[in-house]
Amino acid sequence: MQLNLKTSIIGKKIFYLKKVNSTNEFAKKIEKEEGIVIIAEKQTKGKGRLNRKWESNFGGVYISIILNKEKNVQRITLMSAVAVEKTIRNYGVKTLIKWPNDILFNEKKLCGILCELVDDFVIVGIGVNLNNKISEGIREKATSLKEILGKKFDIKEFSQSLLENFEKEYLKFKDGKFNEILQYWKEKSILRRKVKVDEVEGIAYDVDEDGKLIVKNEKGEIKKIIAGDCILLN
Ligand code: BT5
Numbered sequence: 062m063q064l065n066l067k068t069s070i071i072g073k074k075i076f077y078l079k080k081v082n083s084t085n086e087f088a089k090k091i092e093k094e095e096g097i098v099i100i101a102e103k104q105t106k107g108k109g110r111l112n113r114k115w116e117s118n119f120g121g122v123y124i125s126i127i128l129n130k131e132k133n134v135q136r137i138t139l140m141s142a143v144a145v146e147k148t149i150r151n152y153g154v155k156t157l158i159k160w161p162n163d164i165l166f167n168e169k170k171l172c173g174i175l176c177e178l179v180d181d182f183v184i185v186g187i188g189v190n191l192n193n194k195i196s197e198g199i200r201e202k203a204t205s206l207k208e209i210l211g212k213k214f215d216i217k218e219f220s221q222s223l224l225e226n227f228e229k230e231y232l233k234f235k236d237g238k239f240n241e242i243l244q245y246w247k248e249k250s251i252l253r254r255k256v257k258v259d260e261v262e263g264i265a266y267d268v269d270e271d272g273k274l275i276v277k278n279e280k281g282e283i284k285k286i287i288a289g290d291c292i293l294l295n
Contacts, residue, residue, distance in 0.1 A: 062100065064221045070096040071126060071228040082106040084125035085177055085186040093182045097127040100220060107188060110162070110175055116199060120192035120207075122220055126185045126227065134176045134183055135272030135287075138162050139246050140234050141174050141185050144227040146249050149189075151222060154209055158250040160265065160274045160291050164189075168293060169204035191219055243270065255294040258286050262294070 066072045074094070078101040081087050085108060087099050101124075104117030117123050131137055142158045149156050149164065149171070156172075157165045164172035175186040190205035191214045206214055230242055247268060256265045256276065263278035274286045 062102075062217050062220075064100075064217060064224070066221060066224055068225055068228040071231060072096065072098045072224050074098070075100060078102070080105060083108050083186075084123050085175060085184050088125040088127055088184045088186075089177075089179050093127050093180070095127060095129045095182075098224060099125040102216075108175060108186070109173060115173060115175075115188050116193075116196055116203075117188065118193040120194065120216070121205075122187070122189040122191050122216060122223070124187045124220065124223070126187070126224075128183045128185060128231070130178065130181045131183055133271050134178055135161065136234070136239055136270075137183050137185060138174055138176045139268070139272050140230050140239070140242050141176070141187060141227065143242050143246050143249075144230045145172050145174070145187060145189065145223065147230075148219070148223045148226045149206070152206065152210070152214075152219075154206065156249070158246060159293065160251060160268065161272065161288065166204055166209055169202055170199075171204055171206065171209075187223070189219070189223070191216060239270070243268065251291070251293060257292045257294055258289040261286060261289075265291075 073096045076099045080103045081101045083104050083106050084099040084101050103119045104123050107115035107117035109115045145164050159165050162174040163170050172189040177184045192207045195203050252265050261276050261284045263276040266277040267275040276284045
């Protein structure tokens with residue numbers, strides 16, 4: 062696979078791997094520079110948050126992007142979700158962004174994002190279920206683009222489009238226009254839905270400029286949540 066990117070920062074150097082333990086782990090070990098991208102066809106130890114597993118069979122998209130360090134990694138997560146949402150939207154599929162890092166279709170997870178801070182860099186790991194088979198273990202809560210549209214996708218074309226969309230959002234971000242990105246995120250997200258995030262239950266009311274989720278509980282109290290697992294209640 063050789064991408065033909067129309068970008069200036071993202072993908073100025075790309076590592077193409079047939080198989081790797083995890084693209085994020087690979088990124089941690091190399092000499093880092095803003096814009097380096099790692100793409101793998103399969104991961105043998107794909108990672109989710111909190112050491113959870115990310116199933117990574119052939120047919121899926123597994124990408125890590127190295128960016129310069131940002132004070133607020135959560136903003137990078139939101140920005141990445143917007144880039145993925147827009148990419149999938151171009152294929153005619155409208156998804157929902159679930160705080161903080163999931164892209165859902167009909168409440169099933171189509172993509173997960175894992176941002177990690179390492180030295181002076183942020184490693185953005187993106188996993189998208191494209192043509193890969195969804196195993197029995199996660200079938201109830203996961204789906205793929207192939208399952209949704211009933212046809213196979215060109216991984217190269219998808220990866221190219223994802224990285225180009227990513228750069229567009231990243232350039233906006235660097236240009237101090239995070240608010241524009243956040244506005245889009247809010248429109249496509251789970252806001253106004255009833256949620257449970259760990260012990261907090263209520264309406265997902267807003268997301269602040271640092272990416273914290275603001276939940277209003279039944280008593281009308283406002284809770285700001287930095288990190289956690291968000292469950293949609295209705
Ligand atoms: C995530 O974690 O959603 C972040 C996933 C990031 C994966 C990318 S792939 C490229 C880069 N390299 C890596 O090693 N990782 C990144 P979390 O929110 O913790 O969700 C993990 C949970 O999602 C698991 O516990 C399963 O329940 C479910 N899951 C596992 N594999 C999945 C898949 N392929 N599709 C949908 N759901 C999955």
